[in-house]
Each structure stands twice: as structure tokens, then as C-alpha cells.
Amino acid sequence: MGSSKVISAAGGPSSAAGLSADEAVGVLRSLMSNVPGAIYRVTFEDGLSLRLIGDEIERITGYPPEDFVDAATRTLFSIVHPDDRAWVERELRAVREHAQDDLAAGATARRSLTIEYRIVRADAEVRWVLERGTTVRDQDGRICLDGVIFDVTERHEAEERLRRREAEAAQARELRASRSRIVAAADDARRRLERDLHDGAQQRFVSAALMVQLARRRAADAPEVAALLQEVAREIESGLSDLRELAHGIHPAVLTDEGAAAAFESLAEGASTPLRILAAPEGRFAPAAETAAYLVVAAAVRAGPAQVTAAQRHLPNRKSSILNHKSLPFFGRGQTAMRSSNRSRMMSW
Numbered sequence: 001m002g003s004s005k006v007i008s009a010a011g012g013p014s015s016a017a018g019l020s021a022d023e024a025v026g027v028l029r030s031l032m033s034n035v036p037g038a039i040y041r042v043t044f045e046d047g048l049s050l051r052l053i054g055d056e057i058e059r060i061t062g063y064p065p066e067d068f069v070d071a072a073t074r075t076l077f078s079i080v081h082p083d084d085r086a087w088v089e090r091e092l093r094a095v096r097e098h099a100q101d102d103l104a105a106g107a108t109a110r111r112s113l114t115i116e117y118r119i120v121r122a123d124a125e126v127r128w129v130l131e132r133g134t135t136v137r138d139q140d141g142r143i144c145l146d147g148v149i150f151d152v153t154e155r156h157e158a159e160e161r162l163r164r165r166e167a168e169a170a171q172a173r174e175l176r177a178s179r180s181r182i183v184a185a186a187d188d189a190r191r192r193l194e195r196d197l198h199d200g201a202q203q204r205f206v207s208a209a210l211m212v213q214l215a216r217r218r219a220a221d222a223p224e225v226a227a228l229l230q231e232v233a234r235e236i237e238s239g240l241s242d243l244r245e246l247a248h249g250i251h252p253a254v255l256t257d258e259g260a261a262a263a264f265e266s267l268a269e270g271a272s273t274p275l276r277i278l279a280a281p282e283g284r285f286a287p288a289a290e291t292a293a294y295l296v297v298a299a300a301v302r303a304g305p306a307q308v309t310a311a312q313r314h315l316p317n318r319k320s321s322i323l324n325h326k327s328l329p330f331f332g333r334g335q336t337a338m339r340s341s342n343r344s345r346m347m348s349w
Helices: 023-035 058-062 084-104 152-217 221-251 255-257 260-270 287-303 305-314
Strands: 040-043 047-051 112-122 126-138 143-150
Touching: 047 112, 058 143, 084 112, 084 126, 126 152, 143 255, 152 221, 152 255, 152 287, 255 260, 255 287, 260 287
Parallel strands: none
Antiparallel strands: 040 047, 040 143, 112 126, 126 143
16 A cells, blocks of 8 residues: 655645646546636746646636636636725735745745636636635745645625625615604694694684673664674584684594594584494503504594494404504494494494
């Protein structure tokens, strides 16, 4: 049995020096056949002249290996993508200069190269390659770069797809957060407007109505004036009612103070068509959820029986609803069955 050989990739002690020429060639051919990349040797002193290249280079570049040996037709550098050539050249020059400095200083350390760049294949397709190399000296003492080129296009495209998905997910999260902020700001604005109407214009209407009532008493002996003041009082009361309805539709104070159930009761009391409450959520929920539920119910009530019937179909009494997994209120016509529950009530025509 022949003796085993140890090859040190770091350039340290090894027992590979005893390999015969045939053994060395056999190892090299085996590597070139099994490594999933194009193994090469380049000499720096001859302008990056390619001395050896594996057959795998044809699968990667679309060009036969004979085109590259001794720059017969082209060089490896000539197929580097134009946008990557400048920095790839800088990397190669830096490795060569460091290796030359080491040679001048008598150092034996090797310089490594790892770069990833694009190439343009023979069919004009752009591919990504990963190149790994190490500086060595050949039998004549010249500085060479031994390395391998891998096609990493699929990996690069997978990473790019992952980056795009992460970016899209981040944009979606930001969009949802932005929408939430907009909804919250709109709710706050509605609350402020309702308070302003209640504390401002509505109070002025009330004061004006009281003044008209006082004027009517003082004009008791003037029937025409009293009748006119009576008409003014009715108009003020009508305007006050319209203002209350407007403020209530914007954002009822009862919704903020007491919650959705109380707000639904207020809707039923103010509806033009008699309503009865059969079920309503108990307890308090997130302000945005209460506001959304109220607006849906209020729109259905204002639209009348036809829309309320539609609302019944679209707002079923189920757990997965806008009110934090509680049932949304819904409506039905006529003799909808009363649900006896102390915790919930429902509206019906």
C-alpha cells in the first residue's frame, strides 16, 4: 500500500511533496472534474495570462476554455461586466502588489482573493460569479493566482428576492401604521369638532331660545309680536335639533363617555323609524373599534330599512368582528326574535 499524502491549504508543512508527476496531474484532473466551478491559474507578470482553466468555464461563460488560455481569443477580465470592471481591477492589482511586496521581503505568506461580480456570457446573459483565489509561486518563481470561479447567480437572485420581500413587508407595516395614525387623527378631529359644536354653537342656540322665551312673556300684550317670536322660537329649536344631529353624527359624546352600547341606544332613540335594541356589546373597547362600529350602525340607521337589512347580512353576530371578538350589532325587520341576555342587546325595526 502506498503512503498517504497530506496537503496543507494554508501553505504549512505537508507530505504532498512526494507526489509523483502522474499523481499530481491525477489529483488536479479529479478536482477539475468534481469541483462545481472553473479552476484556473493566472500569472500576474504576463498581464494576467491564463495558464490553466477547467472545462467548467464553458458552462459558466458560454465560451470554450481554449479561448482563454494564453489570451488566445479573450481574457477572463474581458468578460467582466462593464459596471464592475474598475473595482475588480483594483482588487486584482492590490493582490498582485501585496504578493510582489511579500516576494521582495522574502515572506512566504500567501495572499487571498474573494470577490463577487457580474460577467457577460457569450449569449449576452448577465451572470453573477464568486471568485476565490490564493497567490502562489510557480516552478520559475513567478507570482501566480490559483483559484476557482463559481456561478452564484441563483443564490444572488434568491437573496435579492428575499430583500425585496423584506422591503415590501416593511413598507406594508409602515402603511398599516400610517393608516392607523390617520384614522386616529381623524377620530380625534371628530371628537374635537363635536365638543366645539356642543360647547360653542349649541350653547348659543340655547341662550337665544331662552331670550326669545323671555321676549314672548314681555310681549304678551302684543299678539303679532308674540306670534312672530313663537315662530322664531320654533326655528331656533329646529336649528338646535339639526345642530345636535350633526354633532351626534360627527362623533357623539356618549360614545366617548359611555361606549358603543350607550351610543346605539342614542341612535335608536333619535331614529325617525322606531327601533328596538335586541343586542349590543357590553363593556368598553378600543376607541377606533367603537368609532368604526358606531359609524357602520349609524349609516345603516340613516339609510332606512333596506340598508339595515343589508347590514344584517354584512354584520353577522359572530365572534370575529371589529369589536375585539365581540358581536357587532345588526338589524332585522319586524318580529326578529328577542335574545334574552343581560350582556347584549340588538337593534330591530
